[in-house]
Amino acid sequence: MPKGIAASPGIAVGKAYILEKEEYCILEYKIKKEEVEGELERFEVAVESSKKDLGKIKKRVEEQLGEKEAYIFQAHLYILEDPLFVQDITKRIRRQRLNAEAAVRRTLKVFEAKFASARAEFIRRRFGDVEDVGEHILRNLLKRPTLTLSHLEEKIIVVANDLAPSDTASMQKSNILGFATNVGGRTSHSAIMARSMEIPAVVGLGSITSKVQPGSVVILDGNRGRVIVNPTSRQLANYRTEKERFISHRKELEILRSLPPQTLDGREVGLAANIAGPEEVDLAVREGAEGIGLYRTEYLYMNRSTLPSEDEQMEAYKKVLEKAAPSSVIIRTLDLGGDKFLSHFPVPAEINPFMGWRAIRLCLERVDIFETQLRAILRASRFGNGKIMYPMISGVEEVRKVRRILTGIKEKLKREGTPFAENVETGVMIEIPSAAIIADLLAKEVDFFSLGTNDLIQYSLAVDRVNEKVAYLYQPLHPTILRLIDNVVKCAHRENIWVGVCGEMASDPLSVLILLGLGVDEFSVAPTSLLEIKKIIRNTNWEEVQGIAAKLLKSKTSPEAKRFAERRLSQRIKRIVQGNYSAG
Ligand code: PEP
Numbered sequence: 001m002p003k004g005i006a007a008s009p010g011i012a013v014g015k016a017y018i019l020e021k022e023e024y025c026i027l028e029y030k031i032k033k034e035e036v037e038g039e040l041e042r043f044e045v046a047v048e049s050s051k052k053d054l055g056k057i058k059k060r061v062e063e064q065l066g067e068k069e070a071y072i073f074q075a076h077l078y079i080l081e082d083p084l085f086v087q088d089i090t091k092r093i094r095r096q097r098l099n100a101e102a103a104v105r106r107t108l109k110v111f112e113a114k115f116a117s118a119r120a121e122f123i124r125r126r127f128g129d130v131e132d133v134g135e136h137i138l139r140n141l142l143k144r145p146t147l148t149l150s151h152l153e154e155k156i157i158v159v160a161n162d163l164a165p166s167d168t169a170s171m172q173k174s175n176i177l178g179f180a181t182n183v184g185g186r187t188s189h190s191a192i193m194a195r196s197m198e199i200p201a202v203v204g205l206g207s208i209t210s211k212v213q214p215g216s217v218v219i220l221d222g223n224r225g226r227v228i229v230n231p232t233s234r235q236l237a238n239y240r241t242e243k244e245r246f247i248s249h250r251k252e253l254e255i256l257r258s259l260p261p262q263t264l265d266g267r268e269v270g271l272a273a274n275i276a277g278p279e280e281v282d283l284a285v286r287e288g289a290e291g292i293g294l295y296r297t298e299y300l301y302m303n304r305s306t307l308p309s310e311d312e313q314m315e316a317y318k319k320v321l322e323k324a325a326p327s328s329v330i331i332r333t334l335d336l337g338g339d340k341f342l343s344h345f346p347v348p349a350e351i352n353p354f355m356g357w358r359a360i361r362l363c364l365e366r367v368d369i370f371e372t373q374l375r376a377i378l379r380a381s382r383f384g385n386g387k388i389m390y391p392m393i394s395g396v397e398e399v400r401k402v403r404r405i406l407t408g409i410k411e412k413l414k415r416e417g418t419p420f421a422e423n424v425e426t427g428v429m430i431e432i433p434s435a436a437i438i439a440d441l442l443a444k445e446v447d448f449f450s451l452g453t454n455d456l457i458q459y460s461l462a463v464d465r466v467n468e469k470v471a472y473l474y475q476p477l478h479p480t481i482l483r484l485i486d487n488v489v490k491c492a493h494r495e496n497i498w499v500g501v502c503g504e505m506a507s508d509p510l511s512v513l514i515l516l517g518l519g520v521d522e523f524s525v526a527p528t529s530l531l532e533i534k535k536i537i538r539n540t541n542w543e544e545v546q547g548i549a550a551k552l553l554k555s556k557t558s559p560e561a562k563r564f565a566e567r568r569l570s571q572r573i574k575r576i577v578q579g580n581y582s583a584g
């Protein structure tokens with residue numbers, strides 16, 4: 001059964017439609033000297049028509065899905081205007097006297113080789129955009145109609161190597177049941193589009209296009225990242241039932257959107273969303289998030305060749321703040337390093353990158369980069385309720401250093417007369433064991449804590465969070481983790497500050513109950529998990545889970561803690577936890 005990456009939740013059952021790139025038969029021939037001007041004109045007309053096509057697609061996507069999704073088409077328009085690209089083609093027509101189609105094809109080949117030799121993978125992948133633009137020009141030169149998925153009459157599951165932005169843009173939610181691709185990851189363009197359109201998708205399947213015949217029946221499981229080709233009648237029946245359950249489960253959850261995240265006995269906690277960029281805020285708000293509990297700003301720095309300017313960052317933060325207002329947005333400063341790198345910002349090779357020059361350590365050395373970001377956050381915070389959070393804090397000196405930098409920036413902004421929000425709250429991520437142990441000291445320095453359990457577990461148990469060989473040791477309910485969290489919550493409450501959890505532990509149903517019992521004040525989860533977690537909170541009795549958590553602190557192993565918690569939970573919540581659907 002082909003296994004890939006669950007890119008967008010949901011289940012689809014239907015016929016496969018294999019979307020293959022159209023191969024044009026292009027003849028290459030020499031034109032006469034006197035034909036050169038005419039051929040150049042033919043090329044220019046094709047470029048202009050391509051601009052019109054792309055402009056139309058951009059407008060439609062902007063209207064239907066928003067500006068961010070449409071940005072890629074602006075990038076395609078830039079390629080059409082790129083002198084290197086266009087001149088390479090015109091030179092071939094003028095000097096080599098090639099027909100326009102052959103000139104375009106040859107230029108595409110040259111660009112393909114150039115991109116393929118780039119060291120950074122994201123640059124290599126960008127050739128797909130140039131190719132997409134080249135195809136538009138060829139189609140216009142050959143006067144072929146644009147192939148769009150919108151002409152389909154039957155509802156289908158699209159199977160492709162990858163989907164170009166113009167493919168996803170032409171998809172109509174009414175006739176696409178879902179899609180499966182050979183390549184791509186959770187943050188690839190097609191995955192983001194699928195989530196925005198709320199259609200199930202599985203990407204990174206390797207060779208799904210060679211395993212499926214046109215018209216074969218497939219089951220696409222966007223929750224688990226699986227595709228079943230030519231399923232048996234038993235598998236079909238099982239999935240149909242599961243699909244119905246998923247749909248009714250989602251419907252049931254939708255009722256919760258406007259209800260508060262409150263336990264049965266009246267304890268109200270915060271329930272916010274984790275996002276990687278402005279494009280995710282609408283979904284978070286729609287799903288009832290009370291603000292953004294973690295904005296991972298490093299994504300703004302990725303997939304590009306230069307660092308984002310202060311103004312560009314300020315615009316992105318402003319957008320998030322305005323969309324989320326009046327709720328708060330916790331903007332986490334740059335958390336680069338570990339497994340997150342930029343091709344244009346070389347970090348020296350390290351034996352132990354997760355323990356190396358990353359996050360706040362990097363920012364405290366490259367103060368220029370850090371200052372630019374802090375200035376942008378302070379300026380943007382006037383447009384909403386922004387808070388600043390520092391990642392990878394290991395001790396008090398680091399907090400004091402960042403505070404001095406922030407104070408200096410505020411003074412500079414005042415001197416310049418640049419308006420900004422003066423009283424932005426600041427907090428730290430508790431994700432290094434040293435920070436969890438000295439939480440009493442840190443709590444006196446900041447306004448809030450957010451437990452980054454992904455890293456806290458990795459560092460406390462010495463288990464690389466991305467190494468599947470040691471994954472069995474990655475235990476959120478290990479006594480060490482429970483004791484550290486207990487200490488952090490107690491220290492924070494003693495200083496009257498609040499504690500959130502923004503690591504993945506906040507979206508695991510059983511862990512949520514235990515975290516509630518330990519006194520955590522806020523949960524911040526992926527937008528697609530919000531309703532699930534709200535359901536758990538609303539069906540929990542706080543007093544009951546407090547009692548369970550207190551006893552759990554005495555457990556000796558993680559399996560023992562798990563067994564104990566499961567045994568002690570009331571039937572009602574047990575059913576919810578066990579029947580829970582992972583949102584993918
Ligand atoms: C964490 O470490 O738990 C966290 C939320 O941060 P990230 O996953 O971005 O490291």
Ligand code: MG
Nearest residue numbers: 431452454455
């Ligand atoms: Mg982290």
